[in-house]
Structure formats: structure tokens, C-alpha cells
Amino acid sequence: MKKEWILALLRTCLLTAIAVVLLVPVVLTAVSSFMSELEIMTNYDMLGNSNTSEFVNLKWIPDFVSLQQYYKVLIAAPHFLYMFWNSVFLVVPIILGQVVIASVAAYAFAKLRFPGREPLFLFYLITMLMPFQVTLVPNYLMAEKLGLLNHPSSIIMPGIFAAFGVFLLRQFMLNIPYAYMEAAKMDGAGYLRTFLSIVLPMVKPGIAALIVLLFADYWNMVEQPLIFLQEAEMQPLSVFLSRLQKEAFSVSFAASVIYMLPMVFLFAIAERHFIEGIELSGIKG
């Protein structure tokens, strides 16, 4: 028994060491965001400068804790906030739209019988597996045809109709026993009624999972805005940050923290759903 305990301790130490390494980038960004601009410049000014042999000065604890970067990013130069809203206005419509459209379609795929159901679903499945290198071209062609290019809806519309939500919510709905549908039918409920008052409430964890997964995905998007939005003013934070890092390096740590904060917060409150969503997408439908 004692041997088992020591083994568990050893495993924990090894796994903790790996976890610490994985957390380095996040922690380093977070602590650096509390350094003054001057401190950032003294530590990291030599980055990208091949004319100097000086090294960066990696520091884990600020000389003194300063909110200067945050002040500059949030209050003194509100341009950053503007880009923050760009991200929000891209991501929120996609999530809302996809949750509504996908939950309705997933119900049909999971609980209604109609000819051609399996082949049709296969189309969704295959599209879902396609990387950007494939989907961006059709997305671009249609955006061009509809005159959406250089407008946020060129990203929002394909986002709303992406197949992932249908797939994930179908997985969740397949777990609902048919007995519930039968009971609803006995009570004289129609399909819409069954969907709204039985399926939807039971699939709440699935919707939560979808929201977190979509947020993680779209908050981080780079490929679509890079191609579909020519104007710098429209770019979301993901793209804007890389510009900020060149133009205002000394404040970009705070900007990075503000950018990752909504996602990290969402993860902290909904980690269970996030993980369940990934687990369920791994079980073959």
C-alpha cells in the first residue's frame, strides 16, 4: 500500500512538472503585463534586432507592479478597445446564429426519420472535417457573389452555417431516449412542441459545450479575417495584436492579457462543458 502511495506521488510530480512547462507562456504574459513600459523596454527592447549581441532579460517578477500598460491600452489609447469590439461583433452573431440553426437541424438528424438522412448527414460530417485550405475558397466565391467581401458578414454567415454545431448537438441528442418522444406524442405534443419543451431543455449541456467550443475557435480566428477583411479597421484582435506588437511593443502584454481574458474566464466557469463537448465529438456517430 505504501509503495502505491509513493508511486502516485512520483507520477504527480512528473505530471506537475510538465503542467508547469505548459503554463509558462500564459504566466509569463500575465506577469509581464504588470511591468511598466520602461521595464518592458529594458528587458525586451533587443528583440528582433540583429545588430546587438545583448540578450533579453527574462523576468518572472516585475520590479514594481504597475498598471501603466493597462491604463494606456484601455484609457489613453482606446483604439485597442475598438478592435476588441470588432472581435465581439464577429464572434457573438456566429455563436447565436449557429446555436439556433444547428439545434433545430440536429433535432431532425437525431430524432426524426426521413429518407436520405444518413447520406445528408455524411455531407455535413465531411464538410466539418475540411480544413480552411478547402472551405475558404467556396466561402470567398459566395461572399464575392453576394457582395459581402470586406464586410463582417463574409465571416459571420459561413460561421453560422458551419456544420460543427449540427454534429455536436446531434451527438448530445442521440443520448435522449426515444421514450421521451413517445411520451410527448401520447400527450398530443407536435414536433415543434416536443423540440422546444423536451429536447431543448435536455440538451442544455450540449448547447453550453457548443458555445464554449465555438468561442474558443472563433475568438482565435486568423485565416478568415486575413483574407476577407482588407481594411485594418475591421480586423479582430487576433490579427490586430500582431500589428500592435510591432508598433507598441511596450503595451502589448497587457493587450494580450485583455484579449485572452474572456476566453480564460469562460473556460474557468464552463470547463466541464468544454471537456464534455470534446469527449462527445470523439464518439463516433
Added chain:
Amino acid sequence: MKLQRLSHKELVAAFCFLAPSMTGFAIFYLIPFGQSVLYSFQNAEEGSGLTLSNYRELLSSSSFQKAAVNTFWFTASSVPIVIALSLVLALLLNQRVFLRNWLRSAYVLPLVVPVASIVLVWQILFDWNGALNAFLQHFGGERSDWMKSDWAKLVIILIYIWKTVGYNVILFLAGLQNIPAQYYEIADLEGAGTIRKLFGITLIYLMPATFFVVLMSILNSFKVFRETYLVAGDYPHDSIYMIQHYMNNMFLSLEIEKLSAAAVLMAASILLLVAVMYAIERAFRAFME
């Protein structure tokens, strides 16, 4: 008679529920994809007939070749590493450990941290004047320009592993928890050792999960453009010039026909990959029974 009417009703309901999704799906994915298949076989300079010239040009273009080869090698080298690593982590996490949930959260966190927000850290670590070189020189090693040499490939592999290891750990852990405990009990009764149990039970029954992990890791590896773009910009070192870089350039010059040919080729390769994985999985299942 009544039965038929009922199923007719169900058909109408299914159609209504599917209509919004299918309309959008068709407009933004299916129809334009069909169109790009058509474009890929057309060439304005050669009239309206169908031609393979786009494919020929694409395949003979040196930058496409470079991008395809780099993408292939990146996937071929990073996927086995990330799978081995996440399998080991999942196996360890599945045994008796303290702080299990905290550890799992730590592995999953990189998955939700947006790439752009930690790019600075990669620069601090791998720059010519970066922390890694400082460390190396301190111990008498040679400085390298990590992002501007063939080492860049390795840096991108590290970043990819950092990002995706948690995703695979979740999937492997779920797979491990699906293996019935009785199998191990029977093995214990028969006096099987740890190694025997690992290869005789765990890895065999983990196969279905592994197929999915392999597929997803490959697909995720195509997203690594994001990291390379944000770390290395529009003009990365040759060794990390990926398919997506090539396609971005095509978008800029609006060469839709070639772009379509590239997308169709890519779609065909993915379909082939999925079909092969599916066939292997089927064969494996048949073998198990």
C-alpha cells in the same frame, strides 16, 4: 393508412427543421464548392472548355511544391510526437495521482488561449537575442537564429504540441474510462503483469479512440499556419512556408482558378485520408470480433 399519414407528417416536420440549416449550408458551402470544382477545370486563356492546365500549373509551381512538402513533413513529424506524448500523459493521469483535475485543466488551458496572445512569449524564447540563446551561450553553446533557419520547423512543432496536447489527452482519457474494469480484474486473476495488461488490454481497447485522435491531430496540424503567421509574419523562413501561406498569396493576386485547383486537391486528399482511416478502423473491428 394512419401510419402512412403519421410518417408523412414526420417528413414535413423534418424538412421544416432542416430547411434553415440546409439552405445556408448549400449557399455557403456546397454550391460554391461545386463552383470551385468547375473553376478548377477552366482556364480563361484557353476558352470555355474543360482543361487540366490549372492542376498542371499548380503542381509544377515551385512555391506550391515547397508548401505541400513542408505541410506534409510537418504533419508527418508532429502528429506521431503529439500522439505519443498525449497517450503517455493520459495513461499517467488515469492512474492514481493527486490533483488530477488541476493537472488536466493545466493541459487543456493552452487549447483555449488564443494564439495571438502568447506570440510574444515565443519571440522572447526563440529570437536571436532570446532567452533560449542566452541560456545556450551561458553554458558555452552556439547561438542559433531559431526562426530564420531550418530550426524554425522544430519551433513550430513545439508550438503545435503545446497547443494540441490537451485536446488529445481529453480524448484518450475518455477512451481509457470506457474500458470495462472487469477486463483488468480477469487479467489480475490470471496473473498478468503491468506490461501485459498495457499491451493486451489498454492499448487494444484504446484503438477506436486512437483512430479519432490521429484523424483530428492531422486535421489540426493544417491549422498551424496561424502560429507560423503570427510568429513569423507574411514571409516566414522557407522551411515553414505552408499550404495556407501559398493560398493567401493566391487570394491576394486573385488567382481563383489555381486557388480552386488547390482546394479541390486538398479536399480530395482529406477524403482519401478519411476513407483510409475508416477502412482501417473497420478492418480492426472485424479483427477484434
